[in-house]
Amino acid sequence: MSDVNQFNITEAVKDSFKTEPGSRFEQLLHGLIEHLHDYTREMNITHDEWMKVLTFLYDCGKISTPERQEFILLSDVLGFSALVDMLNTRGGATEGSNLGPFYLDDAENMPLGCDIAGDRSGAIVLVHGKVTDILHHPLSGAVIDTWQADASGTYPIQEQEHGQDKYDLRAKLKTDSEGRYYYTTVLPKPYTVPYDGPVGELLRAGNRHAWRAAHLHYIIRHPGMHTVTTEVFFENTEYLGNDAVFGVRKSLIGKVVPASKVDLSSFDLARKPDAVIEYDFVMAPDNNA
């Protein structure tokens, strides 16, 4: 046998996996082993620290449920989720941002101009814009799938035990022949990610808050185009510079304008808005289509 030591163990562990040479699985595994070992050597990790890391992961597992994914939260606060969003944004297209835990894939199809605020209190805002390809050609029939928190920072899906309908504040809309979309809703407020578990302890230990900047969630789909999963934020609101999950990008911030300053004659609206946000989405071709 060859003797394993702190320098050759990395090759030994990589060699122990008899994966298909050059496969993606091998690449991911070898990279993981190299970084894990380099980190351990660079930091000179002690047994106590090693046990703390493993206990932390164990505690994350303990608190996790299908509804409460502590590992996704961990990924979020370490910027891993945001980085994956960034790396997978297609050139020229709208930047990607967090999907978050509250998406439902079967929101109701609603007509352009609809109101999804219902009886919720808060500022009523007209959200509108165009969906185009990267050459700015309008995309007709693109599906805008949106969901959001209300003006107290809560998603109706979180309040089902208080009688709220989890499909509230959600809609699927189709762009018209000019690629336009528009609807009214209530302006959402910031909220905190869950911080009653091990990730919350990590945030506290690192003197970090758990607040997310207020946002609207979107998934934009169009045949032949790469789906865009993103969030739209609002100018001059809290936590834009220190969103707890690094979801904010400059290009994703929409300007909120008083409705009185906007010509609303081109919109067929079910409800009169207090304010207006214009935001255009750009889609890139789907390489795999």
Added chain:
Amino acid sequence: MSDVNQFNITEAVKDSFKTEPGSRFEQLLHGLIEHLHDYTREMNITHDEWMKVLTFLYDCGKISTPERQEFILLSDVLGFSALVDMLNTRGGATEGSNLGPFYLDDAENMPLGCDIAGDRSGAIVLVHGKVTDILHHPLSGAVIDTWQADASGTYPIQEQEHGQDKYDLRAKLKTDSEGRYYYTTVLPKPYTVPYDGPVGELLRAGNRHAWRAAHLHYIIRHPGMHTVTTEVFFENTEYLGNDAVFGVRKSLIGKVVPASKVDLSSFDLARKPDAVIEYDFVMAPDNNA
């Protein structure tokens, strides 16, 4: 606000933690963030791959119990545990190796020459040697805490529902005035780490077996000396070159000699052995003592 992109996000996440500058916590956190982000960028992780990683961790959490620590197992098969053992071995001292999941800190104190095999079948072996400091001075009164599997590869603690006593095949012995220790036991057999969970799936996906080379576990303690946690393996046995958790080091392999070839007159033994293993432990001063 500054715009976050795939290149400056690493600094942004590091800055988000307001830890004590220069503290160990900051060092560990910053290094983790850097390696996690570098890995993500180098691999160009997709959303599918990201979700697979998080689901894997979630599944590890699901199967974990206080008795079944899947994250420790994951650390073991990735060589993380072994590397921490290596980094924390004191210069000149016996190399460290896996603690494993079956240690109990209250094994019975037994006299030198005792037999801990009880009624278990298999080859009876005399294990003996000296405990010294790194200058080879014998250490008198060093406590040898040992535990092991039986000749079918099972720890009694795993067989409690079949009436086995979890304290079987365990003992604490004290070295004599010459630093000597000796006792008889049954020669253990190889066994597999648990592979019915997500880590087992990883091993199968990577065409790896789950077998550990047969070994005896030891914790050696002496006042003023750095505690040695290690394992002793046996020459010419299976899995020395491919132990599933990378616990084997050349320096930890003992030679098994037929008892007929050894002069046993200097040992006061409760039981006649079939074979003899000689292994000396070396302890380094405890820096923190």
